[in-house]
Amino acid sequence: MLRPVVISSQDGAYFLFGGEKMKEQLISISAAAKTAVEACENEAQIEEVRVKYLGKKGELTAILKQMGGLSPEERPIMGQLVNQAKQELEALITDKKEILKQAARDEKLKAETIDITMPAKELKVGKLHPLNTVLDDMINIFQSMGFDVVDGPEVETDYYNFECLNVPADHPARDMQDTFYLADNILLRTQTSAAQIRTMENLKPPIRVICPGRVFRADEVDATHSPVFHQIEGLVVDKGVTMCDLKGVLEQFAHEIYGKDTKVKFRPSFFPFTEPSVEVDVTCSECAGKGCRVCKGSGWIEILGAGMVHPNVLRSCGIDPEEYSGFAFGIGLDRLTTTRYKISDIRLLFENDKRFLDQF
Numbered sequence: 307m308l309r310p311v312v313i314s315s316q317d318g319a320y321f322l323f324g325g326e327k328m329k330e331q332l333i334s335i336s337a338a339a340k341t342a343v344e345a346c347e348n349e350a351q352i353e354e355v356r357v358k359y360l361g362k363k364g365e366l367t368a369i370l371k372q373m374g375g376l377s378p379e380e381r382p383i384m385g386q387l388v389n390q391a392k393q394e395l396e397a398l399i400t401d402k403k404e405i406l407k408q409a410a411r412d413e414k415l416k417a418e419t420i421d422i423t424m425p426a427k428e429l430k431v432g433k434l435h436p437l438n439t440v441l442d443d444m445i446n447i448f449q450s451m452g453f454d455v456v457d458g459p460e461v462e463t464d465y466y467n468f469e470c471l472n473v474p475a476d477h478p479a480r481d482m483q484d485t486f487y488l489a490d491n492i493l494l495r496t497q498t499s500a501a502q503i504r505t506m507e508n509l510k511p512p513i514r515v516i517c518p519g520r521v522f523r524a525d526e527v528d529a530t531h532s533p534v535f536h537q538i539e540g541l542v543v544d545k546g547v548t549m550c551d552l553k554g555v556l557e558q559f560a561h562e563i564y565g566k567d568t569k570v571k572f573r574p575s576f577f578p579f580t581e582p583s584v585e586v587d588v589t590c591s592e593c594a595g596k597g598c599r600v601c602k603g604s605g606w607i608e609i610l611g612a613g614m615v616h617p618n619v620l621r622s623c624g625i626d627p628e629e630y631s632g633f634a635f636g637i638g639l640d641r642l643t644t645t646r647y648k649i650s651d652i653r654l655l656f657e658n659d660k661r662f663l664d665q666f
């Protein structure tokens with residue numbers, strides 16, 4: 307038989323039977339909820355706690371559903387107690403949320419603090435590679451003489467690199483240039499002269515172009531040889547172009563790049579795509595022609611090959627050699643750069659060592 311147990315609630319109410327059990331439950335749920343709120347470390351956790359106790363299916367809400375089992379006298383008292391517990395918990399959660407929010411804000415501000423007394427970060431400004439500096443100068447010089455800049459592919463066909471330049475297969479001149487072949491008839495261009503042909507195929511005279519770019523040869527690597535190097539090809543085709551024009555242009559170029567006291571010497575030479583052909587030397591910029599280590603005592607430095615475009619080359623590009631004539635030249639960019647900056651080893655130009663590049 308059930309004996310009415312009478313206990314006093316906080317506000318002096320009395321409970322009998324079921325009411326007492328509910329009250330105990332209420333007290334233990336409230337205590338557990340308070341502990342859970344205190345343990346929360348962030349807003350997500352506190353929201354979880356809120357749902358667990360105060361949500362639609364929360365534990366405190368569930369208690370109200372047991373009210374049906376209470377006597378009519380107990381119900382309002384218990385209802386009031388549950389509501390009171392809910393309100394207390396809500397207030398606790400609101401306070402805790404505020405505390406956590408404040409803590410998160412403090413943490414963020416602390417992390418974002420800027421120490422304005424710290425030295426500023428060094429600003430790293432990029433620089434041009436010495437090859438590009440010299441190339442830009444050369445382009446400016448030739449543009450001032452009315453030349454346009456054209457481009458050509460680094461992977462070329464045998465036809466453009468040799469055949470059409472009057473160097474048929476088995477021609478001994480092919481041995482002058484050790485070639486990297488990628489496939490039958492496909493190669494890495496050994497000279498920018500290949501661009502002459504493409505230009506003459508695409509443009510009608512008068513033609514006045516330079517074509518700077520990388521070229522490739524299977525040379526042994528040493529202080530003066532690299533399998534990759536750079537040339538600037540020049541081509542002029544028009545009516546009445548003579549060797550004098552070639553001399554004038556190259557002298558002007560040498561004076562601009564090395565200074566107006568520089569002397570220019572044309573030596574007879576041979577290239578299959580020019581007739582006559584010359585190699586051009588300039589007085590050594592290091593010793594002004596007296597002879598030194600750079601020019602190996604000769605006083606001269608060879609800078610380019612040139613000549614009058616061979617009639618066969620003009621013809622194979624559809625230009626009538628009876629009507630038009632032209633000159634061409636191929637300047638090595640790397641030698642020009644190493645002598646200008648007194649760089650003792652050509653390999654330094656290709657190694658991308660920052661300590662080396664930072665000096666320019």
Ligand code: DAH
Pocket residue numbers: 496497498499539540577579580610611612613614633634635636637
């Ligand atoms: N292509 C030649 C070489 O790589 C240089 C050269 C010589 C270019 C004479 C020319 C030229 O255009 O006319 O050695």
